[in-house]
Amino acid sequence: MEFTAGFPMTRMRRVRQAAWVRGMVAEQGVSAQDLIWPVFVQEGTNTKTPIGSLTGQFRWSIDLLCEEVKKAADLGIPAIAIFPVTPPERKSADGKEATNPDNLMCRATRAVKELGLNLGVVCDVALDPYTTHGHDGLLVDGRIPNDETTEILCQQAVVQAEAGCDIIAPSDMNDGRISEIRVALDEVGFTDVMIMSYAAKYASSFYGPFREAVGSASNLGQGDKKTYQMNPANTNEALREVALDISEGADMVMVKPGMPYLDIVQRVKATFGVPTFAYQVSGEYAMITAAAQNGWLNRESAMLESLLCFKRAGADGVLTYFAVEAAEMLKR
Ligand code: PBG
DSSP: OOOSSSSOSOOGGGGGSSHHHHHHTOSOOOOGGGEEEEEEEESSSSOEEEOTTSTTOEEEEHHHHHHHHHHHHHTTOOEEEEEEOOOGGGOBTTOGGGGOTTSHHHHHHHHHHHTOOSOEEEEEEOSTTTBTTOOSSOOBTTBOOHHHHHHHHHHHHHHHHHHTOSEEEEOSOOTTHHHHHHHHHHHTTOTTOEEEEEEEEBOOGGGHHHHHHHTOHHHHTTOOOTTTSBOTTOSHHHHHHHHHHHHTTOSEEEEESOGGGHHHHHHHHHHHOSOEEEEEOHHHHHHHHHHHHTTSSOHHHHHHHHHHHHHHHTOSEEEETTHHHHHHHHHO
Protein backbone atom coordinates (compact mmCIF):
# COMPACT_ATOMS: atom_id res chain seq x y z
CA MET A 1 0.00 0.00 0.00
CA GLU A 2 1.26 3.44 -0.97
CA PHE A 3 0.50 6.61 0.93
CA THR A 4 0.30 9.52 -1.50
CA ALA A 5 -1.79 12.08 0.32
CA GLY A 6 -0.94 11.57 3.91
CA PHE A 7 -1.84 8.84 6.33
CA PRO A 8 -4.28 7.20 6.41
CA MET A 9 -6.28 7.40 3.17
CA THR A 10 -9.12 5.44 4.61
CA ARG A 11 -10.46 6.92 7.81
CA MET A 12 -13.29 4.83 9.18
CA ARG A 13 -14.18 7.62 11.57
CA ARG A 14 -15.19 10.03 8.78
CA VAL A 15 -18.68 8.55 8.57
CA ARG A 16 -19.07 8.64 12.33
CA GLN A 17 -18.54 12.36 12.77
CA ALA A 18 -22.20 13.44 13.06
CA ALA A 19 -25.52 11.89 13.93
CA TRP A 20 -26.96 12.49 10.47
CA VAL A 21 -24.23 10.54 8.69
CA ARG A 22 -24.18 7.80 11.30
CA GLY A 23 -27.88 7.35 10.63
CA MET A 24 -27.33 7.50 6.89
CA VAL A 25 -24.84 4.63 6.87
CA ALA A 26 -26.63 2.53 9.50
CA GLU A 27 -27.05 -1.06 8.34
CA GLN A 28 -29.85 -1.89 10.73
CA GLY A 29 -32.60 -0.22 12.68
CA VAL A 30 -35.34 -1.12 15.12
CA SER A 31 -38.92 -0.08 14.65
CA ALA A 32 -42.11 -0.75 16.55
CA GLN A 33 -43.19 -3.31 13.97
CA ASP A 34 -40.26 -5.51 14.99
CA LEU A 35 -41.58 -5.88 18.54
CA ILE A 36 -43.98 -8.49 19.89
CA TRP A 37 -45.16 -7.84 23.44
CA PRO A 38 -45.55 -10.82 25.82
CA VAL A 39 -48.32 -10.09 28.35
CA PHE A 40 -49.63 -11.84 31.46
CA VAL A 41 -53.34 -12.11 32.08
CA GLN A 42 -55.08 -12.93 35.36
CA GLU A 43 -58.67 -13.42 36.58
CA GLY A 44 -60.73 -10.55 37.92
CA THR A 45 -61.76 -7.12 36.75
CA ASN A 46 -60.02 -3.80 37.03
CA THR A 47 -56.93 -5.37 38.62
CA LYS A 48 -53.28 -5.18 37.79
CA THR A 49 -50.65 -6.87 39.91
CA PRO A 50 -46.98 -5.94 39.62
CA ILE A 51 -44.57 -8.80 38.94
CA GLY A 52 -41.72 -8.58 41.46
CA SER A 53 -38.95 -9.94 39.26
CA LEU A 54 -40.20 -8.12 36.15
CA THR A 55 -40.36 -4.56 37.42
CA GLY A 56 -42.59 -2.53 35.12
CA GLN A 57 -44.59 -5.56 33.93
CA PHE A 58 -47.98 -6.54 35.34
CA ARG A 59 -50.49 -9.34 35.48
CA TRP A 60 -53.59 -7.73 33.96
CA SER A 61 -57.25 -8.60 34.27
CA ILE A 62 -58.77 -8.95 30.81
CA ASP A 63 -60.49 -5.53 30.84
CA LEU A 64 -57.28 -3.68 31.74
CA LEU A 65 -55.28 -5.79 29.30
CA CYS A 66 -57.59 -4.59 26.54
CA GLU A 67 -56.79 -0.96 27.42
CA GLU A 68 -53.05 -1.65 27.33
CA VAL A 69 -53.33 -3.52 24.08
CA LYS A 70 -55.04 -0.56 22.41
CA LYS A 71 -52.09 1.62 23.39
CA ALA A 72 -49.66 -0.98 22.06
CA ALA A 73 -51.48 -1.17 18.74
CA ASP A 74 -51.50 2.64 18.50
CA LEU A 75 -47.74 2.58 18.89
CA GLY A 76 -47.42 0.24 15.93
CA ILE A 77 -46.72 -2.98 17.80
CA PRO A 78 -47.91 -5.76 15.48
CA ALA A 79 -48.74 -8.52 17.98
CA ILE A 80 -48.99 -9.57 21.59
CA ALA A 81 -48.20 -13.00 23.07
CA ILE A 82 -50.60 -13.91 25.86
CA PHE A 83 -49.64 -15.96 28.93
CA PRO A 84 -52.23 -16.93 31.54
CA VAL A 85 -51.88 -16.94 35.32
CA THR A 86 -54.05 -19.99 35.96
CA PRO A 87 -55.71 -20.04 39.41
CA PRO A 88 -54.17 -22.92 41.44
CA GLU A 89 -57.52 -24.70 41.80
CA ARG A 90 -57.73 -24.95 38.00
CA LYS A 91 -54.37 -26.73 37.74
CA SER A 92 -54.16 -30.51 37.53
CA ALA A 93 -51.62 -33.23 36.79
CA ASP A 94 -52.88 -33.55 33.22
CA GLY A 95 -53.27 -29.81 32.67
CA LYS A 96 -56.70 -30.31 31.14
CA GLU A 97 -57.62 -26.65 31.75
CA ALA A 98 -55.43 -26.00 28.68
CA THR A 99 -58.16 -27.48 26.49
CA ASN A 100 -61.06 -25.65 28.15
CA PRO A 101 -62.51 -23.29 25.50
CA ASP A 102 -63.41 -20.85 28.30
CA ASN A 103 -60.06 -20.78 30.04
CA LEU A 104 -58.38 -17.46 30.79
CA MET A 105 -56.23 -17.60 27.68
CA CYS A 106 -59.19 -18.13 25.36
CA ARG A 107 -61.30 -15.44 27.05
CA ALA A 108 -58.43 -12.98 26.81
CA THR A 109 -57.86 -13.85 23.16
CA ARG A 110 -61.53 -13.37 22.34
CA ALA A 111 -61.66 -10.05 24.17
CA VAL A 112 -58.59 -8.70 22.41
CA LYS A 113 -59.75 -9.83 18.98
CA GLU A 114 -63.15 -8.24 19.58
CA LEU A 115 -61.42 -4.86 19.80
CA GLY A 116 -60.98 -5.12 16.04
CA LEU A 117 -57.44 -3.72 16.07
CA ASN A 118 -54.77 -4.24 13.46
CA LEU A 119 -52.97 -6.50 15.92
CA GLY A 120 -52.21 -10.21 16.01
CA VAL A 121 -52.62 -12.51 18.99
CA VAL A 122 -49.98 -15.16 19.61
CA CYS A 123 -50.99 -18.03 21.92
CA ASP A 124 -48.43 -20.22 23.63
CA VAL A 125 -49.03 -23.95 23.32
CA ALA A 126 -47.61 -25.93 26.25
CA LEU A 127 -49.10 -27.23 29.48
CA ASP A 128 -46.92 -25.53 32.11
CA PRO A 129 -49.37 -22.78 33.11
CA TYR A 130 -51.96 -25.50 33.79
CA THR A 131 -50.10 -28.41 35.43
CA THR A 132 -49.60 -29.00 39.15
CA HIS A 133 -46.03 -30.18 38.42
CA GLY A 134 -45.14 -27.20 36.21
CA HIS A 135 -43.95 -29.25 33.23
CA ASP A 136 -44.85 -28.39 29.65
CA GLY A 137 -46.36 -31.84 29.13
CA LEU A 138 -47.89 -34.77 30.98
CA LEU A 139 -45.80 -36.36 33.70
CA VAL A 140 -45.97 -40.16 33.84
CA ASP A 141 -43.58 -42.13 36.07
CA GLY A 142 -41.20 -39.19 36.16
CA ARG A 143 -41.12 -38.84 32.38
CA ILE A 144 -42.79 -36.46 29.91
CA PRO A 145 -44.41 -38.72 27.30
CA ASN A 146 -43.95 -37.13 23.88
CA ASP A 147 -46.82 -38.48 21.81
CA GLU A 148 -49.49 -38.41 24.52
CA THR A 149 -48.54 -34.82 25.33
CA THR A 150 -48.69 -33.85 21.66
CA GLU A 151 -52.29 -35.07 21.42
CA ILE A 152 -53.34 -32.66 24.17
CA LEU A 153 -51.34 -29.83 22.63
CA CYS A 154 -53.32 -30.30 19.42
CA GLN A 155 -56.58 -29.86 21.34
CA GLN A 156 -55.12 -26.82 23.08
CA ALA A 157 -54.18 -25.28 19.73
CA VAL A 158 -57.68 -25.87 18.34
CA VAL A 159 -59.48 -24.19 21.28
CA GLN A 160 -57.11 -21.24 20.99
CA ALA A 161 -57.78 -20.96 17.25
CA GLU A 162 -61.52 -21.11 17.94
CA ALA A 163 -61.06 -18.20 20.35
CA GLY A 164 -59.52 -16.18 17.53
CA CYS A 165 -55.81 -16.75 17.93
CA ASP A 166 -53.85 -15.69 14.83
CA ILE A 167 -50.54 -17.38 15.59
CA ILE A 168 -50.14 -20.64 17.48
CA ALA A 169 -46.77 -20.77 19.21
CA PRO A 170 -45.81 -24.23 20.51
CA SER A 171 -43.17 -23.76 23.21
CA ASP A 172 -43.14 -27.34 24.48
CA MET A 173 -40.27 -28.83 22.41
CA ASN A 174 -41.96 -32.18 21.80
CA ASP A 175 -41.01 -34.02 18.63
CA GLY A 176 -43.45 -33.97 15.75
CA ARG A 177 -45.83 -31.51 17.32
CA ILE A 178 -45.74 -28.96 14.52
CA SER A 179 -47.08 -31.38 11.90
CA GLU A 180 -49.65 -32.81 14.32
CA ILE A 181 -50.88 -29.33 15.25
CA ARG A 182 -50.96 -28.28 11.57
CA VAL A 183 -53.13 -31.27 10.72
CA ALA A 184 -55.39 -30.71 13.74
CA LEU A 185 -55.92 -27.05 12.78
CA ASP A 186 -56.52 -27.81 9.11
CA GLU A 187 -58.99 -30.58 9.89
CA VAL A 188 -61.32 -28.08 11.54
CA GLY A 189 -60.84 -25.43 8.89
CA PHE A 190 -58.16 -23.23 10.47
CA THR A 191 -55.90 -23.40 7.43
CA ASP A 192 -54.98 -19.71 7.79
CA VAL A 193 -53.96 -19.84 11.44
CA MET A 194 -50.19 -19.43 11.49
CA ILE A 195 -47.63 -21.40 13.47
CA MET A 196 -44.63 -19.71 15.06
CA SER A 197 -42.58 -22.56 16.40
CA TYR A 198 -40.35 -22.20 19.43
CA ALA A 199 -37.99 -24.28 17.30
CA ALA A 200 -34.72 -23.87 19.17
CA LYS A 201 -35.69 -23.47 22.78
CA TYR A 202 -33.01 -24.10 25.36
CA ALA A 203 -33.24 -25.41 28.92
CA SER A 204 -32.19 -22.02 30.27
CA SER A 205 -31.76 -20.40 33.65
CA PHE A 206 -33.03 -17.15 32.18
CA TYR A 207 -36.73 -18.13 32.44
CA GLY A 208 -36.89 -17.67 36.21
CA PRO A 209 -38.93 -14.44 36.41
CA PHE A 210 -41.43 -15.75 33.84
CA ARG A 211 -42.13 -18.83 35.94
CA GLU A 212 -42.78 -16.56 38.91
CA ALA A 213 -45.05 -14.37 36.76
CA VAL A 214 -47.31 -17.23 35.62
CA GLY A 215 -47.04 -18.96 38.98
CA SER A 216 -45.42 -22.17 37.73
CA ALA A 217 -42.12 -21.78 39.61
CA SER A 218 -43.38 -23.37 42.82
CA ASN A 219 -45.06 -26.15 40.85
CA LEU A 220 -41.82 -27.05 39.06
CA GLY A 221 -39.81 -26.74 42.29
CA GLN A 222 -36.37 -28.30 41.88
CA GLY A 223 -37.45 -29.90 38.59
CA ASP A 224 -35.94 -28.95 35.26
CA LYS A 225 -36.92 -29.29 31.60
CA LYS A 226 -33.69 -30.78 30.29
CA THR A 227 -35.29 -33.90 28.78
CA TYR A 228 -37.21 -31.79 26.28
CA GLN A 229 -35.60 -28.34 26.03
CA MET A 230 -32.18 -28.10 24.36
CA ASN A 231 -28.75 -28.23 25.92
CA PRO A 232 -27.18 -24.72 25.86
CA ALA A 233 -23.97 -26.38 24.59
CA ASN A 234 -25.43 -27.21 21.18
CA THR A 235 -25.67 -25.34 17.88
CA ASN A 236 -25.91 -27.97 15.13
CA GLU A 237 -28.80 -29.53 16.99
CA ALA A 238 -30.64 -26.19 16.78
CA LEU A 239 -30.38 -26.28 13.00
CA ARG A 240 -31.85 -29.79 12.93
CA GLU A 241 -34.71 -28.66 15.18
CA VAL A 242 -35.44 -25.70 12.93
CA ALA A 243 -35.21 -27.81 9.75
CA LEU A 244 -37.70 -30.29 11.17
CA ASP A 245 -40.18 -27.61 12.22
CA ILE A 246 -40.02 -25.94 8.81
CA SER A 247 -40.57 -29.28 7.07
CA GLU A 248 -43.53 -29.90 9.39
CA GLY A 249 -45.18 -26.66 8.35
CA ALA A 250 -43.97 -23.91 10.70
CA ASP A 251 -44.55 -20.49 9.14
CA MET A 252 -42.03 -18.78 11.41
CA VAL A 253 -39.39 -20.02 13.79
CA MET A 254 -38.07 -18.70 17.07
CA VAL A 255 -34.86 -18.94 19.04
CA LYS A 256 -35.06 -18.65 22.81
CA PRO A 257 -33.50 -17.18 24.96
CA GLY A 258 -32.28 -14.19 22.96
CA MET A 259 -29.12 -12.25 23.70
CA PRO A 260 -26.95 -15.14 24.93
CA TYR A 261 -28.06 -17.09 21.82
CA LEU A 262 -27.51 -14.58 18.99
CA ASP A 263 -25.11 -17.01 17.33
CA ILE A 264 -28.05 -19.37 16.91
CA VAL A 265 -30.26 -16.59 15.52
CA GLN A 266 -27.56 -15.70 13.02
CA ARG A 267 -27.05 -19.28 11.84
CA VAL A 268 -30.76 -20.03 11.62
CA LYS A 269 -31.46 -16.93 9.52
CA ALA A 270 -28.44 -17.51 7.28
CA THR A 271 -29.24 -21.20 6.77
CA PHE A 272 -32.99 -21.13 6.20
CA GLY A 273 -33.95 -17.55 5.36
CA VAL A 274 -37.40 -18.01 6.89
CA PRO A 275 -39.12 -15.48 9.18
CA THR A 276 -36.98 -15.77 12.30
CA PHE A 277 -37.81 -14.41 15.73
CA ALA A 278 -35.93 -14.26 18.99
CA TYR A 279 -37.36 -14.11 22.49
CA GLN A 280 -35.61 -11.68 24.81
CA VAL A 281 -36.74 -13.64 27.85
CA SER A 282 -37.70 -12.59 31.33
CA GLY A 283 -34.22 -13.05 32.82
CA GLU A 284 -32.73 -10.79 30.16
CA TYR A 285 -35.29 -8.08 30.90
CA ALA A 286 -34.64 -8.52 34.62
CA MET A 287 -30.87 -8.13 34.21
CA ILE A 288 -31.12 -4.85 32.32
CA THR A 289 -33.82 -3.57 34.66
CA ALA A 290 -31.92 -4.46 37.83
CA ALA A 291 -28.65 -2.96 36.58
CA ALA A 292 -30.46 0.24 35.60
CA GLN A 293 -32.17 0.43 38.99
CA ASN A 294 -28.76 0.31 40.59
CA GLY A 295 -27.55 3.09 38.35
CA TRP A 296 -25.08 0.73 36.66
CA LEU A 297 -26.60 0.94 33.18
CA ASN A 298 -28.62 3.50 31.28
CA ARG A 299 -31.94 1.69 30.89
CA GLU A 300 -33.09 3.31 27.68
CA SER A 301 -29.87 3.03 25.74
CA ALA A 302 -29.14 -0.51 26.96
CA MET A 303 -32.67 -1.52 25.99
CA LEU A 304 -32.48 -0.07 22.48
CA GLU A 305 -28.98 -1.43 21.94
CA SER A 306 -30.10 -4.91 22.93
CA LEU A 307 -33.01 -4.78 20.47
CA LEU A 308 -30.79 -3.49 17.68
CA CYS A 309 -28.39 -6.39 18.26
CA PHE A 310 -31.20 -8.87 17.60
CA LYS A 311 -31.82 -7.22 14.24
CA ARG A 312 -28.14 -7.21 13.39
CA ALA A 313 -27.94 -10.94 14.14
CA GLY A 314 -30.71 -11.53 11.60
CA ALA A 315 -33.92 -11.61 13.62
CA ASP A 316 -37.00 -10.29 11.82
CA GLY A 317 -38.59 -9.49 15.13
CA VAL A 318 -38.18 -9.80 18.88
CA LEU A 319 -40.55 -10.90 21.61
CA THR A 320 -39.67 -8.48 24.38
CA TYR A 321 -41.11 -7.13 27.61
CA PHE A 322 -39.60 -3.79 26.53
CA ALA A 323 -41.94 -3.62 23.51
CA VAL A 324 -44.21 -0.80 24.69
CA GLU A 325 -41.47 1.23 26.33
CA ALA A 326 -39.20 0.87 23.30
CA ALA A 327 -42.02 1.77 20.89
CA GLU A 328 -42.74 4.89 22.95
CA MET A 329 -39.07 5.87 22.85
CA LEU A 330 -38.81 5.27 19.12
CA LYS A 331 -41.80 7.53 18.58
CA ARG A 332 -40.13 10.43 20.40
C1 PBG B 1 -43.54 -22.14 28.71
C2 PBG B 1 -42.77 -20.91 28.40
C3 PBG B 1 -41.68 -20.42 29.12
C4 PBG B 1 -41.37 -19.19 28.56
C5 PBG B 1 -42.25 -18.97 27.50
N1 PBG B 1 -43.11 -20.06 27.40
C6 PBG B 1 -40.97 -20.94 30.32
C7 PBG B 1 -40.39 -22.27 30.32
O1 PBG B 1 -40.14 -22.90 29.29
O2 PBG B 1 -40.17 -22.75 31.43
C8 PBG B 1 -40.28 -18.29 29.07
C9 PBG B 1 -40.41 -16.85 28.76
C10 PBG B 1 -39.54 -15.95 29.56
O3 PBG B 1 -38.71 -16.36 30.39
O4 PBG B 1 -39.72 -14.74 29.37
N2 PBG B 1 -43.51 -23.21 27.90
